[in-house]
Amino acid sequence: MLKAAGLDELEERVYRALVRAGEADTPGLAAELGAGEAETARALAGMRESGLVREVAPGRFAPVAPEVALGPRLVRGQEAIDWARQAIEQLSEEYRASARRRDAHRLIEVLPSRAALREQVRHLQDSAREEVLYFCRAGHVVMPSQDNDEELQALGRGVGYRVIYERALLEEPGMVANVAYGIKLGEQARAVRTLPVRMMIADRETALLPLVQHVGGMTELTAALVRDSSLLEALIALFEAQWERATPIRFSEDGQVADTGSCPLDADELYLLSLLVAGVPEKTIASQLGLSLRTVQRRVYHLMRLAGAQTRMQLAWHAAREHWL
Known part of the structure; x- marks a missing residue:
């Protein structure tokens, strides 16, 4: 049980025996443990050097208090584990980056169905930690905006949302009220006349966008999951460019609108x-x-x-x- 503190089996038995007895000599310990006297003496000598026991009289030993003898060992051991864990995480990231360079399928994953796309929309928002970027075009291919409960939950966790709405989408029934509710919860919303593509980017690490919506007259939704790459950087740059030219949508139910300066409007x-x-x-x-x-x-x-x-x-x-x- 004390292997994590650096004790081998005999040292642990010796230490436990001394804790029970208070103090003992080498022959007595060897007899109690059923071990050789020379073997017990070597264990005690090593334990004295490492601060586990102290010699109270020639050939007679007492244990050092466990919190003093074993506590620092456990702390050092935990620190070593933490450093090792960090090293493993770094190596894992290097391995994934190397694998992505060698295998394009790890950079771009094709989602072949509407169900797979809906699952990724849910997963990316549920796992988002900092910010979600959204291009919302008119019409819907996976679900209506009003059904995106994952956004409400993410906003509740403190995840930032920047959403650009296509003008025609704002004309759909119920959308103005839906956008107003999102803004009330913390969403930053802007609008443009048209958007080039539907897209979601989570934490600037993963982008999700439909590739092909109609094939041979049949509705066959195909989407791409784009991970850390130059392509992802280009998609982020596309969002930021659209964001700069988009018109802010402002709403505040209590009448308090931030950064309006001397604006005379309520x-x-x-x-x-x-x-x-x-x-x-x-x-x-x-x-x-x-x-x-x-x-x-x-x-x-x-x-x-x-x-x-x-x-x-x-x-x-x-x-x-x-x-x-």
């Missing part, structure tokens, strides 16, 4: 403005927010008056210049 007005600048039609905004078209048009006119704008384009330009969004 939270509801900022949310409406962000949807307008993202290109969502007034009719769609009215339907999504449960308002009449006349009410939305009246609020848009109010925004234009505040900005001194004659058109929606001028309103968008003024909002950008004044950093309202």
Whole structure:
């Protein structure tokens, strides 16, 4: 049992016997343990050198307290194990990197079915530690955005989400309310007119994107799982480029919107403005927010008056210049 502390079998038996007896001489210990006297003497000499026992009289020994004799040994042993574990982790990473260089299948894994893609969407979000990047295009190939419960759970764990929505997606029923709820939970959302591809990137380590959606008139979803590589770096750069040009979507249920400076708009007005600048039609905004078209048009006119704008384009330009969004 004390092998982890560096004791061999005889040394452990000798030490236990001394702990029980308090102190003993070499012949007495040898007789009690059924060991040779010379063998016992060698064990005691080594144990005295290593601080496990002390000689209280010529040929007579007493044990050093276990917490003093064995505690530091265990600490040193644990430190050695920790260093070894770190070395193994480093070697494992080097092995995986080498394997990826030698085998392209480890860099890009093809997912042949919708079910496999859905499982990876779930897994990457459940295992995300820091940030998830998302391209959300109109329509859905795996599940509606409203069914992505994994995002809500990840946001609850403190995982950051940056999501770029395609304008047409924001026009789908229920999407405005869904986006607003995500923003309320911490999602950073932006919108663009069109996106080049659907994509998710987890912790800048793994990207997931569909490759082929339609084959021979049949819906045959094929996707790729892209791991650490130059291709992954290119996909991350693509996301960041789209993020820079996308329009922020702002919403705050309690009316507190961060970093708005001297913006004269309240939270509801900022949310409406962000949807307008993202290109969502007034009719769609009215339907999504449960308002009449006349009410939305009246609020848009109010925004234009505040900005001194004659058109929606001028309103968008003024909002950008004044950093309202």
